[in-house]
Amino acid sequence: MEFSLFPRDVFAELDRLQREVQQAFEFSPSIRGVGRRGYPALNVGGTHQSVEIYAFAAGLDPATIDVKLEKGVLSISGERKAQLPAVNEKASVHVNERFAGRFHRVVTLTDDLDPNAVQAHYRDGVLHISIKREEAAKPRKIDIQ
Amino acid sequence: MNQDQTRREEPALLPPVDVFEDSTGITLYADLPGVSKDRLNLQVDGETLTIEGEMNLAMPQGMEATHAEVSVPRFRRTFSLSKELDTDKLQAELKQGVLKLRIQKAEHAKPRKIAVQDG
Numbered sequence: 001m002e003f004s005l006f007p008r009d010v011f012a013e014l015d016r017l018q019r020e021v022q023q024a025f026e027f028s029p030s031i032r033g034v035g036r037r038g039y040p041a042l043n044v045g046g047t048h049q050s051v052e053i054y055a056f057a058a059g060l061d062p063a064t065i066d067v068k069l070e071k072g073v074l075s076i077s078g079e080r081k082a083q084l085p086a087v088n089e090k091a092s093v094h095v096n097e098r099f100a101g102r103f104h105r106v107v108t109l110t111d112d113l114d115p116n117a118v119q120a121h122y123r124d125g126v127l128h129i130s131i132k133r134e135e136a137a138k139p140r141k142i143d144i145q
Numbered sequence: 146m147n148q149d150q151t152r153r154e155e156p157a158l159l160p161p162v163d164v165f166e167d168s169t170g171i172t173l174y175a176d177l178p179g180v181s182k183d184r185l186n187l188q189v190d191g192e193t194l195t196i197e198g199e200m201n202l203a204m205p206q207g208m209e210a211t212h213a214e215v216s217v218p219r220f221r222r223t224f225s226l227s228k229e230l231d232t233d234k235l236q237a238e239l240k241q242g243v244l245k246l247r248i249q250k251a252e253h254a255k256p257r258k259i260a261v262q263d264g
Contacts, residue, residue: 058243091166124179
């Protein structure tokens with residue numbers, strides 16, 4: 001068979017192309033801000049009480065994920081093994097898009113966080129790190145006397 | 146049908162996949178981080194296979210996004226299957242956001258060695 005048995009959806013491909021073009025022109029907010037092509041993809045959000053980081057890294061063993069917080073920089077690293085069959089086996093690869101290999105991403109954090117109040121959970125392939133803000137940095141209501 | 150059409154219009158991310166084939170069938174891996182089993186929808190309609198999943202992230206109340214590389218909470222991808230694949234024998238397994246699909250080839254499509262006879 002000459003072509004893939006799983007030809008890609010044309011509209012989905014156009015959609016992807018459009019997203020990639022859009023991302024290519026996007027402005028990176030930080031010197032460490034790998035805006036595109038970074039693995040895993042990261043989302044960062046915050047509340048008055050905490051900063052929440054989500055790393056979209058499916059299929060990992062949580063014991064092998066290395067999360068470090070040092071001087072206001074959070075780093076996430078690990079390795080994802082390829083699941084493709086070995087070349088000598090009687091198998092052919094039609095599509096190979098999933099990331100494989102070592103990864104390392106860093107996030108520069110604000111300085112109002114408490115390095116002793118970090119929680120990390122890994123569920124459904126998403127690593128969720130929650131870091132509490134320092135007591136002194138939380139918004140307070142000031143009583144007028 | 147109508148509901149299905151409106152759902153199709155919702156923007157969705159294209160999950161990266163690996164697809165390989167051996168003599169007995171096709172194996173597909175798809176990255177669907179954040180999708181749990183109950184939010185995964187696999188559908189075979191004729192020769193079209195659709196993988197669809199909604200992400201379910203635990204987010205604290207009042208969270209504001211400051212940086213988002215994943216901006217749509219949904220994955221969708223469709224594949225055209227071919228006739229020799231037996232969609233009745235479809236095995237699916239979702240583990241830590243990775244979907245593994247195994248589609249067997251129909252018996253008649255499996256490779257056979259043909260004996261050449263003296264003639």
